[in-house]
Amino acid sequence: MARFIIALTIVVVTVITRISCCDVVKLTFPSGFSLGTASASYQVEGAWNVSDKGVNVWDYHTHNRPELISDGRNGDVACNSYYKYQEDVALIKKIGFDFYRFSISWSRVLPTGFANVISEDGLQYYKNLTAELVANGIEPVVTIYHWDHPKVIEDMGGWTNELIVGWFVDYAEILFEALGDSVKRWITINEPDSFCNGGYNGVRKAPAKQIPASIGKYLCGHNVLKAHAKTFRLYDEKFRETQGGEVGIVLPLKAYLPFNASYEEEAETAFQFNCGWMAHPIYHGDYPDVMKTRVALVSEYQGYPWSRLPEFSDEWIAIINGTNDYFGVNHYTSELVYPDPDEEQGIYTYDNGLLTTVDSSWAASASDWLYVNPSGFGYLLRKIRDEYNNPPVWVTENGYSDSGELDDYNRISYYYEYVREMLIAIKRDGCNVEGYAVWSILDNFEWQDGYEKRFGITYVEFDDADTNRTAKLSQTWWTKVLSKRKLQSVPTSTNTRTRLPWKK
Ligand SMILES: *[C@@H]1O[C@H](CO)[C@@H](O)[C@H](O)[C@H]1NC(C)=O
Ligand SMILES: *[C@@H]1O[C@H](CO)[C@@H](O)[C@H](O)[C@H]1NC(C)=O
Ligand SMILES: *[C@@H]1O[C@H](CO)[C@@H](O)[C@H](O)[C@H]1NC(C)=O
Ligand SMILES: *[C@@H]1O[C@H](CO)[C@@H](O)[C@H](O)[C@H]1NC(C)=O
Ligand SMILES: *[C@@H]1O[C@H](CO)[C@@H](O)[C@H](O)[C@H]1NC(C)=O
Numbered sequence: 001m002a003r004f005i006i007a008l009t010i011v012v013v014t015v016i017t018r019i020s021c022c023d024v025v026k027l028t029f030p031s032g033f034s035l036g037t038a039s040a041s042y043q044v045e046g047a048w049n050v051s052d053k054g055v056n057v058w059d060y061h062t063h064n065r066p067e068l069i070s071d072g073r074n075g076d077v078a079c080n081s082y083y084k085y086q087e088d089v090a091l092i093k094k095i096g097f098d099f100y101r102f103s104i105s106w107s108r109v110l111p112t113g114f115a116n117v118i119s120e121d122g123l124q125y126y127k128n129l130t131a132e133l134v135a136n137g138i139e140p141v142v143t144i145y146h147w148d149h150p151k152v153i154e155d156m157g158g159w160t161n162e163l164i165v166g167w168f169v170d171y172a173e174i175l176f177e178a179l180g181d182s183v184k185r186w187i188t189i190n191e192p193d194s195f196c197n198g199g200y201n202g203v204r205k206a207p208a209k210q211i212p213a214s215i216g217k218y219l220c221g222h223n224v225l226k227a228h229a230k231t232f233r234l235y236d237e238k239f240r241e242t243q244g245g246e247v248g249i250v251l252p253l254k255a256y257l258p259f260n261a262s263y264e265e266e267a268e269t270a271f272q273f274n275c276g277w278m279a280h281p282i283y284h285g286d287y288p289d290v291m292k293t294r295v296a297l298v299s300e301y302q303g304y305p306w307s308r309l310p311e312f313s314d315e316w317i318a319i320i321n322g323t324n325d326y327f328g329v330n331h332y333t334s335e336l337v338y339p340d341p342d343e344e345q346g347i348y349t350y351d352n353g354l355l356t357t358v359d360s361s362w363a364a365s366a367s368d369w370l371y372v373n374p375s376g377f378g379y380l381l382r383k384i385r386d387e388y389n390n391p392p393v394w395v396t397e398n399g400y401s402d403s404g405e406l407d408d409y410n411r412i413s414y415y416y417e418y419v420r421e422m423l424i425a426i427k428r429d430g431c432n433v434e435g436y437a438v439w440s441i442l443d444n445f446e447w448q449d450g451y452e453k454r455f456g457i458t459y460v461e462f463d464d465a466d467t468n469r470t471a472k473l474s475q476t477w478w479t480k481v482l483s484k485r486k487l488q489s490v491p492t493s494t495n496t497r498t499r500l501p502w503k504k
Helices: 001-023 056-065 081-094 120-135 152-154 164-179 191-199 212-243 261-284 289-301 314-318 341-345 374-388 407-429 473-484
Strands: 034-038 099-103 139-145 184-191 246-251 255-258 327-330 334-339 354-357 393-397 433-440 457-461 469-471
Touching: 034 139, 034 393, 056 152, 081 120, 081 473, 099 184, 099 433, 120 139, 120 164, 139 164, 164 212, 164 289, 184 212, 184 393, 191 212, 191 246, 191 261, 212 246, 212 261, 212 314, 246 261, 246 393, 255 261, 255 374, 261 289, 261 314, 261 334, 261 354, 261 374, 327 374, 374 407, 407 433, 407 473
Parallel strands: 034 099, 034 433, 099 139, 139 184, 184 246, 246 327, 255 334, 327 393, 393 433
Antiparallel strands: 334 354, 457 469
16 A cells, blocks of 8 residues: 555656646747847848948948858848848738847948938838838837948948947937837847957958957957947937837857866856856946956966956946846857866966867757757856846847758757747746747848858748749748747658759
């Protein structure tokens, strides 16, 4: 009898554990959760020289340094979304997304780069797109800056010139005024780490300036924080009361995991150099301590009489601290962190003192930087919860690249696993995630990778002037997920249409 009761208890406990486990992982979206998709102006619009549009750094970069783009191509035409925005919106509606995150091309709205001339056509395009979304019941989410600033501003140093702060705020004010009645979610700046590092510390991104020792990168980040904060303050002062929207910044965040249990502290340092660089000033007032001490240490070792990481005055700290209505996260991948062994010999090569690698069990993608590790997503969301007092989080990009398969089982599997991790982080761990965006609605111009790496749930025929769109299997899958508000199982691969017949 006793044995029976024990056995019964074990069965009951097991069933209860299973139920509570499965309830958490029921894979439904919480009520009110917002699901959307995303793009960026230079990657989809084309129409680079219509009307009075000015030249931006990506126009200039791709036209003058095509050798830095893997297929030598550019965004002159891209997805033609400038002309096809109604078709894009109809597609987004058909799939069933709640919101569309798009970005505005600074030089399309301000041809001279400055607020002295506002392009009527340029602004009209974004008014049209916004109105089309609203008319179709899709919430517009607007990125003010997604890497394509006017070339004239770059001629004066771009993000390394502090004057960009004022020029950026002028530009943002014009957008708040023109679109703020319809747009209630604003992103000031997309992924500072990507363009500050790729553009001012290397050649992967425009303007491809190789300024040594991260001096340009840190200065860029410094001015980004000022521009973001001043824009947030402007919204507070002039628009919040009447428009009632939210303003935040979007950071590109990897999950930095310890290579093994000995390297927890190193993983923490990597997190602070990546996420903390921007988020610590915004949530806690200044750069993370570990960044300040490490960059000062390595700068001194290199003979600089000052730290290459700039300092904020108390006045700027007060302006920047507390300037996120929500936390915007772009997440794709993880890295394993371990200490640079050279430091044991007193040789300091990296500001963070770290090296990274990936686990051999993580599946690859078409992109050299993207390996699949879904559990890293949950790890990152819990880290943000703990570091910044569980702020509202919007996942503004998540996705997977391949080389153009229409039956894109790997992409579906990626979305299933990553979104599942997010749902567990929300339901089991209490992470305050309110929205999630698929990157991307369309295959598009993937920066230094040209058109060779495709992130779309929709195939775009870039080799033909019609730039026709074709649904991939992942688009069909997302349509079902959105109609059920619940993750759907991953279909098993049968016959694989790899490319459209006309693809060269
Ligand atoms: C715009 O650029 C295209 C090349 O992408 C060129 O063929 C066309 O002539 C240009 N149009 C104008 C008005 O400059
Ligand atoms: C905006 O919409 C109007 C009315 O449909 C149209 O005439 C105009 O060409 C559109 N402008 C742009 C830039 O898309
Ligand atoms: C972690 O890896 C390092 C280098 O391979 C090794 O020296 C250390 O003992 C490992 N620690 C643990 C806890 O496995
Ligand atoms: C930043 O703001 C928070 C919340 O208002 C405050 O507790 C903290 O002291 C501020 N940090 C700095 C460095 O001013
Ligand atoms: C693109 O789509 C249009 C409309 O369906 C069609 O008329 C055209 O032939 C297509 N172009 C190509 C290259 O398939």
